[in-house]
Amino acid sequence: MTSSPTTTTDDPPGPDDGGGTGAEPGAGTLTGEGPSAGDGAGAGADTEAGDRAGTEAGDRTGTGIGTGAGRGARDRAGNGVGTEVGPGAPDRAGTEAGPGAGDHAGTGVVTGVGTAVGDRAGTGGGHGAEARATATGVDSVPGVVPGPQAAGHSGLGEASSDGDPFAQDALPAPPGATGALLRSLLSARRGRVVVAALFLLLQQAAVQAGPLLVAYAIDRGVPAFRADDNGPLIAVAVGYLFCAAGAGVFQYAFIRASARVNQDVLLDLRGRIFRHAQALSVDFHERYTSGRLISRSTTDVESLRELLAEGLQELIGVILAFVYISAMLLYLDLGIGGLAVLSFVPLYALVRLYQHRAGAIFGKRSTAIAAVIVKFAETMNGIRPVRAFRRERANDGDFHALNHHHERTNGDAILEMARYVIGSRLTANVAVAGIVLWGAFRVADGTLALGVLAASVLFLRRLYDPIDRLGMFLNSYQSAAASLEKIAGLLAQTPSVPDAASPRPLPELTGGQPGREVVFESVSFSYRTGGEVLPRFDLTLPAGQTVAVVGSTGAGKSTLAKLLARFYDPTEGRVLLDGTDLRDLDTPELRRGVVMVTQEAFLFSGTVAENIAIGRPDASRDDIERAAKAIGAHDFISRLPEGYDTDVRKRGGRISAGQRQLVAFARALLADPSVLILDEATSSLDIPGERAVQRAMDTVLAGRTAVVIAHRLSTVEIADRVLVMEHGRVVEDGSPAELIGGVGRFAGLHRAWRDSLA
Numbered sequence: 001m002t003s004s005p006t007t008t009t010d011d012p013p014g015p016d017d018g019g020g021t022g023a024e025p026g027a028g029t030l031t032g033e034g035p036s037a038g039d040g041a042g043a044g045a046d047t048e049a050g051d052r053a054g055t056e057a058g059d060r061t062g063t064g065i066g067t068g069a070g071r072g073a074r075d076r077a078g079n080g081v082g083t084e085v086g087p088g089a090p091d092r093a094g095t096e097a098g099p100g101a102g103d104h105a106g107t108g109v110v111t112g113v114g115t116a117v118g119d120r121a122g123t124g125g126g127h128g129a130e131a132r133a134t135a136t137g138v139d140s141v142p143g144v145v146p147g148p149q150a151a152g153h154s155g156l157g158e159a160s161s162d163g164d165p166f167a168q169d170a171l172p173a174p175p176g177a178t179g180a181l182l183r184s185l186l187s188a189r190r191g192r193v194v195v196a197a198l199f200l201l202l203q204q205a206a207v208q209a210g211p212l213l214v215a216y217a218i219d220r221g222v223p224a225f226r227a228d229d230n231g232p233l234i235a236v237a238v239g240y241l242f243c244a245a246g247a248g249v250f251q252y253a254f255i256r257a258s259a260r261v262n263q264d265v266l267l268d269l270r271g272r273i274f275r276h277a278q279a280l281s282v283d284f285h286e287r288y289t290s291g292r293l294i295s296r297s298t299t300d301v302e303s304l305r306e307l308l309a310e311g312l313q314e315l316i317g318v319i320l321a322f323v324y325i326s327a328m329l330l331y332l333d334l335g336i337g338g339l340a341v342l343s344f345v346p347l348y349a350l351v352r353l354y355q356h357r358a359g360a361i362f363g364k365r366s367t368a369i370a371a372v373i374v375k376f377a378e379t380m381n382g383i384r385p386v387r388a389f390r391r392e393r394a395n396d397g398d399f400h401a402l403n404h405h406h407e408r409t410n411g412d413a414i415l416e417m418a419r420y421v422i423g424s425r426l427t428a429n430v431a432v433a434g435i436v437l438w439g440a441f442r443v444a445d446g447t448l449a450l451g452v453l454a455a456s457v458l459f460l461r462r463l464y465d466p467i468d469r470l471g472m473f474l475n476s477y478q479s480a481a482a483s484l485e486k487i488a489g490l491l492a493q494t495p496s497v498p499d500a501a502s503p504r505p506l507p508e509l510t511g512g513q514p515g516r517e518v519v520f521e522s523v524s525f526s527y528r529t530g531g532e533v534l535p536r537f538d539l540t541l542p543a544g545q546t547v548a549v550v551g552s553t554g555a556g557k558s559t560l561a562k563l564l565a566r567f568y569d570p571t572e573g574r575v576l577l578d579g580t581d582l583r584d585l586d587t588p589e590l591r592r593g594v595v596m597v598t599q600e601a602f603l604f605s606g607t608v609a610e611n612i613a614i615g616r617p618d619a620s621r622d623d624i625e626r627a628a629k630a631i632g633a634h635d636f637i638s639r640l641p642e643g644y645d646t647d648v649r650k651r652g653g654r655i656s657a658g659q660r661q662l663v664a665f666a667r668a669l670l671a672d673p674s675v676l677i678l679d680e681a682t683s684s685l686d687i688p689g690e691r692a693v694q695r696a697m698d699t700v701l702a703g704r705t706a707v708v709i710a711h712r713l714s715t716v717e718i719a720d721r722v723l724v725m726e727h728g729r730v731v732e733d734g735s736p737a738e739l740i741g742g743v744g745r746f747a748g749l750h751r752a753w754r755d756s757l758a
């Protein structure tokens with residue numbers, strides 16, 4: 001990324017930011033009430049959201065305490081859209097509200113609430129604003145699958161420093177890493193590689209025996225036959241058959257042996273990519289989109305497959321043929337052999353030139369196909385905002401450009417190959433013509449046997465034929481080298497949140513201890529790509545306390561939560577869990593101790609029961625059902641076609657956002673962590689759904705330390721303590737009653753919310 005991260009808190013809402021929407025009657029008031037108003041454009045992308053991030057980018061703009069006001073607006077306006085906008089719908093609010101904001105004044109009253117508040121503001125506000133929203137969408141959360149506007153341009157926007165607008169933000173492989181990767185892949189199966197090479201050697205020997213037998217037949221067999229001795233000719237015929245059969249058998253043996261090596265290598269490589277990517281920290285995934293990871297483990301691995309399956313065989317075949325045929329030619333006749341060897345000089349120069357030029361082209365081609373995949377994946381992941389914002393045409397345009405760019409790089413590669421083939425054939429034909437002419441004169445002089453000339457011509461044809469194949473090899477090699485370099489770059493990444501070198505256990509929980517104490521000690525935090533998000537602070541959360549964190553979008557609530565979940569380590573200071581630095585904890589122990597339920601309540605493919613059991617893989621069906629009952633999810637799960645055994649992907653459409661939340665809560669309840677972090681999703685829940693989630697929340701929060709990033713004032717009321725955050729700082733801290741009774745920011749928000757319900 002060349003552009004600097006833009007936090008929209010520094011980007012005051014200009015006339016375009018929400019202009020069209022904020023001006024709508026009613027909307028202005030509401031957004032003014034909400035602390036979110038105008039800030040945080042583009043910051044809404046939920047960094048945990050992964051592939052849903054595109055949908056969510058900006059949707060959370062309506063979050064924060066202003067959400068209550070939004071709901072009020074809905075109630076007054078009698079417009080269903082308001083429900084979704086007001087509470088800061090994680091995936092529908094911005095999406096559906098956005099387009100209405102600028103385009104339909106009628107709904108603008110309500111939809112304006114959501115859109116004016118955050119980055120969607122741009123959409124309603126007009127083209128200028130859209131352009132800005134695009135920039136912030138990409139920049140404010142670098143690397144996260146961007147929001148709808150951003151998605152439209154991401155492939156183009158991630159320009160690399162080499163000036164290629166289509167280039168991905170590639171991870172450069174350290175020097176020597178590519179070779180080391182290939183060596184490590186092959187050396188693990190050295191024995192089989194040697195066996196395969198041996199078969200290839202034998203196959204080549206059998207193939208290349210042909211011209212020698214022809215020379216023998218012409219120069220010895222025919223004169224002997226004339227002298228009534230047909231033994232040499234019969235021997236040649238038998239030898240020829242024998243060699244042909246041998247070539248076939250060895251070819252088969254080679255293909256079998258090499259196929260096993262190839263399969264193993266690819267299996268190994270894909271496994272390494274998956275394991276490594278999964279082990280990398282959250283910040284890596286925020287930078288490196290899933291589309292690019294897919295590209296690494298599909299097209300890039302595939303190009304290595306081509307190299308191994310065909311390219312290497314070609315190369316070894318060509319090298320063996322060159323060595324063997326040169327030796328035979330020199331053996332048959334030093335002069336002809338010497339000329340043939342001399343012709344290698346211009347051919348070698350051609351090969352080097354091609355290698356050099358094709359290298360650059362293949363690098364671009366691999367990048368170009370990755371950009372196509374990224375664009376495709378992003379668009380499909382964010383299909384709802386794409387529809388809602390009518391991005392189809394713009395997306396078509398972007399995709400067309402990326403697709404064409406890929407096709408052009410492909411065309412360049414083909415042209416380069418054509419130049420190479422024509423050049424090499426020309427050189428080879430000139431060499432053959434010269435040698436034949438000179439050989440013919442020598443046959444006429446009687447200084448060269450006709451059989452030797454015939455065999456030499458056959459050998460020469462066999463010598464130069466593989467040059468095309470060498471081009472093929474170079475093709476696969478360049479393509480695989482470019483891909484391997486990208487894979488090596490990915491595998492060279494180290495987690496920014498490393499496992500503890502010598503992990504320390506957490507102190508045993510004493511009976512009845514409600515959760516664990518959390519201490520942020522002199523903590524400050526900056527994302528890799530931006531300025532300080534959380535200036536130095538100290539904060540203690542006593543064991544068992546339920547803390548609601550509220551504040552405007554971009555205030556740093558999620559960042560605080562992510563430090564506690566150790567998605568990131570603080571830039572300075574420590575986060576302590578019952579006195580132990582999170583960095584010193586064994587990762588499984590940390591994951592058991594601190595659980596974060598993110599807004600999107602992600603469900604994995606598998607059954608509902610399996611999804612709940614992720615919280616505790618050894619849980620019995622009874623445990624799972626007990627957790628679901630406690631949360632209030634049992635009834636809806638029982639009504640699913642196959643109850644707990646319903647596949648959530650196949651029937652995912654049947655599981656609503658609120659139900660997903662309940663499943664996520666049941667999962668958390670089963671995991672039974674001592675610290676639970678809840679990034680409250682409120683958005684697309686209807687009133688009964690919201691109530692169900694609220695009740696479930698009471699259950700899941702009980703008996704543990706809990707941090708809730710609260711978007712609803714009703715949630716805040718169940719907390720023991722409220723932290724109001726602004727610009728990375730806690731500006732108010734107290735019990736809900738204290739803060740409501742005071743004169744601070746929270747009191748104002750609460751009054752606005754109460755009034756909106758009146």
Ligand SMILES: Nc1ncnc2c1ncn2[C@@H]1O[C@H](COP(=O)(O)OP(=O)(O)OP(=O)(O)O)[C@@H](O)[C@H]1O
Nearest residue numbers: 007043044140286527533553554555556557558559
């Ligand atoms: N991965 C990231 N890289 C760089 N900056 C980031 C990243 N994630 C968040 N930020 C920035 O950090 C600041 C705090 O963001 P954070 O997500 O913590 O806010 P928040 O209060 O949770 O907002 P919201 O209510 O919208 O979720 C914002 O300015 C945001 O742009």
